[in-house]
Amino acid sequence: MRRSASKKPNQPNSVTSSATDLSRSASSKGSTKEMDRIDQLFNQYANTSSRVIDPEGIEKLCSNLEVSHTDIRILMLAWKMKAEKQGYFTLDEWRRALKSLRADTMRKLRKALPELEKEVRVPSNFADFYAYAFRYCLTEEKQKSIDVETICQLLDIVLGSTFRAQVDYFVDYLKIQNDYKVINMDQWMGFYRFCNEISFPDMTNYNPELAWPLILDNFFEWMREKQA
Template sequence: MRRSSSKKAQQSSVNSSATSKAVSKEMERIDNLFYVYADKSSGMIDPEGIESFCSDVEVDHTDVRILMLAWKMKAEKQGYFTLEEWRRGLKALRADTIAKLKKALPELEKEVSRPQNFLDFYSYSFRYCLTEDKQKSIDIESACELLDLVLGFQFRPQVGKLVEYLKSQHEYKVINMDQWMSFLRFCNEISFPSLDNYDEELAWPLILDNFVDWMRA
C-alpha cells in the first residue's frame, strides 16, 4: 500500500515537473516571438514592429482585432507593446506561434462580443486613444474613426448617422469618456431609427439630445 502511494507521489511529481517544463517552453517561445518584432534600443514593439507583426498574422493594422489584442494584453500605450503586456496577452490566448495566434483571433472576437466584455473593451478603446498625459478627450475626427471601428459592426445604422451628425455639427470639437459611453448605451437602449423611446428628461448628455433633434428634423 505504502509502495503504491509513493509511486503515485513520484508520478505526480513527474507530471508537475513535465507541466512546468512545458509552461517554461511555452513562455520561451512567447518571448522569442516578442523579440522578432521588438525594437532593440527601446526593448518594446513599436508601430513599425506592429506593422510587421500584422503582416505576418495577415491582418491590417487598422483592423479591430488588433485593438482586441491590445485589450487582451492590457496594453497602455497606443502603438507599443511591452514584453510584460505581450506575455499577458499571448499566454491568455495560449498562442506561442504566429499560426496559433491566427487561430486565436476568431475566438478573441467571440470573447469580446460577450456583453460584459464588450463594455470593458469599448471603454478601453477610448482610453487607449488618450495618447497625452492628463488627456481626457479625443478629437471628433478620431472619435468618428473609433466609433466606426469598435461599434460599426454591431450597430451600423446608428453609427452611420451618429458619425454623419458629428462631422456636420460645429458645437463640439472633442468627445469625452461620458459622451463616449453614452453612445453605446444609446445604441443598446434606443429604438432606431424611430427614436420613440428617447426621453430628453433622462440623464443623456446634451450632445445626444442635439443628435436626436437633428435626426427628427
C-alpha cells in the first residue's frame, strides 16, 4: 500500500505578508511626513523664543486663513485643539487639531474650516463648544467669572448667528443693569438653555419657579416691562 503524502501545516502566504508589511510601512511613513508638514506649518506662526503661537502669530494665521480674528471659526479651531490658554496655541494642541482635520498645509486648513463649523454645529458638540468658549476666555488660573463687556462680545460671536433676537435683547439688558459686573459659568450656560427652551419674544413658557439663574429671572421681568 502506498503511503499517503503527509500534509504540511499551513504556512503564511509570504507574498501577502510582505504586501501587508509594505502597506504598513508606507502608511507609517506617510503619517510621519504629514506630521512633519504640520510641524513646519506651526513653525511659520510660532514665536521663535517661546515656541508657541502667541497673539501675534494668531493674527498672522487669521490673515493667511483670510478670516477675522473675531471669526467664530478661529474659536472653533481653538476648541478642536483643546487649547488651554486664550491667544496661545502649543505644538501639541496644534498637532491635535490639524491631524484630526487632515490639514497639513494652509490650503487644506482653509478648506477644512467649513467642515469644522459643521462638526461644531451638531447640537451635542455645540453645547460642549459653548461651555469651552467661556473657559477659554478665563485669563487667570483661579478666575471663575468674566466681565459683562467681554460676555456681550462673546455672546455675539458664539450665539449671534443662531439666536440673534435673544442675544440682542440680553446684551441690551446686560448693558443697562447694575446688579452684575461679571457673569459666571452657571449664568452663561443658563442663557444657552434659555435660548433653546424658551419661546421668544413672548416667553410664555418661562417659569421663574424653576431653577433658572437669578439674572435670567431679572431679564424675564425686564422683557415683560418692555413688552407692556
